Amino acid sequence: MALITLRKNLYRLSDFRMHGTLATLKSQPPTHVHKVVKDCPCSWFCSQQPEPFKVRFHHARCKKFHLENGNDLHPLRGPVFSQVSDWDRLDQNVKNQDSQRFYKRLSNLTSSEEVLSFISTMETLPDTVAAGALQRICEVEKKDGDQGLPKEILENSIFQALCFQFEQEPSELSNTSLVTALQALILLHVDPQSSLLLNLVAECQNRLKKGGLEVHNLCILGESLIRLYSPGCEILELIISQLQGEKLETFTPEDIVALYRILQACAEKVDEHQPFLNKINNFSLSIVSNLSPKLMSQMLTALVVLDQSQALPLIIKLGKYVVRHIPHFTHKELGRVLEAFIYFGHHDRFLTKALEQHVAAFHLTLDPEVVSRVMEYCSRKLILSKRILSAVAETFVCQSEKFSPSQISTLMEPFGKLNYLPPNASALFRKLENVLFTHFNYFPPKALLKLLHSCSLIECHPVNFMAKIFHPFFLQRLQGEESHLDRLSRAQLTQLFLTSILECPFYKGPKLLPKYQVKSFLTPCCSMETPMDFHLYNSVKIGLIDLLGARLYFASKVLTPYYYTIDVEIKLDEEGFVLPCTVNEDVHKRIALCIDGPQRFCSNSKHLLGKEAIKQRHLQLLGYQVVQMPYHEIEMLTRLELVEYLQRKLFSQNTVHW
Known part of the structure; x- marks a missing residue:
């Protein structure tokens, strides 16, 4: 194993087994020292500044070290070293120490200065520990963001000595030291064209071609080269090929x-x-x-x-x-x-329960992105978790300023989609309204439309903003550079427009132009309705035939003039007689039978989804007698029980007329 020796005089930069990182520059002329260091580290590190910071040794700094034999060395940012005999004794002692002790000590250091000060006290230093020191410097510097090293670290003599020695004799390094040093220097934004990095990469390539790298080192090298170059470099394919053979x-x-x-x-x-x-x-x-x-x-x-x-x-x-x-x-x-x-x-119930506990306990300290992800998870999987939704509602009321417009849209969507009003609903929507008034133009058009549509699903109608979203300027923004408005946006606009007519008769603002309206809310994709469960429908159809006497007395999948599709429609005259479905005269009452399968409810719940709730609400306002038949009430009934169930649901009298 190669060793670094930090000795009493200046750097012995040419003797790196590592015997002498702080040793014998006195054996070389000062001009040579300046030239060597000037050639190597000048373009090592790329900072965030327009020009990379250039690291140099200056003669003035070299003069800070006494070059006379027997004099004490006072390195920059380092302790005063003892006499030569003390170094010799320390050298012998350190050789007997376990490297793991150094790793443990390194891991407890919290700044680059502490790391450099610590290794400057070592007489001999295993190359793996030296590489570990670079790695630790990388770790502590990365805590403050992805940026280059500060100037005081770049100019630190101990740091420069480490880098110089890694550059001069990479062939003397162990595999672990080599790849660890390369990884750390890349993460510290070393210039890819510097001789330091080129030498390390060349040595890695040489060992790779000989097949001399172990699995762990291959993995480190692979990730380092991805950062340094690109995933398409040939050497990466060689690494993957070797890993495949392990x-x-x-x-x-x-x-x-x-x-x-x-x-x-x-x-x-x-x-x-x-x-x-x-x-x-x-x-x-x-x-x-x-x-x-x-x-x-x-x-x-x-x-x-x-x-x-x-x-x-x-x-x-x-x-x-x-x-x-x-x-x-x-x-x-x-x-x-x-x-x-x-x-x-x-998704599973255990994960949902764990999220409930976590969000309920830490909702006021969670990152806004995490909150929006949790809500998106509930929304996508139709998970009605009242604990999560209520905690998030409280978070938004208390900390709305932390959320971006897109995050607010993602956060609010599940309330409408899952048809849930939290306990603090009035405070929640008051806060949302204030945010919209202040930052309306900052919301992406589609996110804003989705947000307002979600509010309407739970009867929190965005009346104050309808005039804006029906305005041609907003519709032009919504369309963007596309030749036409996408169907989902048109469906959401249409349902909001229908809401303004049926549930907000006091709204007198602009209307939605017919060219932006859809003809049906039920489509294979982007649907505002859930398709009927045909297994349930077949059961109900048999029961209706038994009850009404013939198939002609009811119609299925009926598209209304108001864009909704009714699962089953039954027409009655003024005296309560059932009319054939083909008759359009003398119709006094229309019954809309909603055969609600599991897909129309929240996951593992009997709670109706928002889009189904607004459909039934609108059908009632349009004059239909809405009869809901949830799957959990009918799926286990016998044929005779189903007929009795239908009679109770459809007709108030004991006798059916047809």
């Missing part, structure tokens, strides 16, 4: 997730890598229980990017273990987990 049983859970991340970066070649991915997906079932929350989040994200819908057993098992870690995810990790489950359509 037994997955030799991979740690961290290596498996790193492999997912590498393949995620090459998502455009997913078809080519699919056989390998199938093996990884199957093997990953055995390691899910050993994954940390961070690794679970990364694995799920990769599965989404790689569109691994066929890996359903893995997704289900991840869902099972995610439940145990809900409180331990960071906000970003939890958001990605929920995004993956939304993408794959996965």
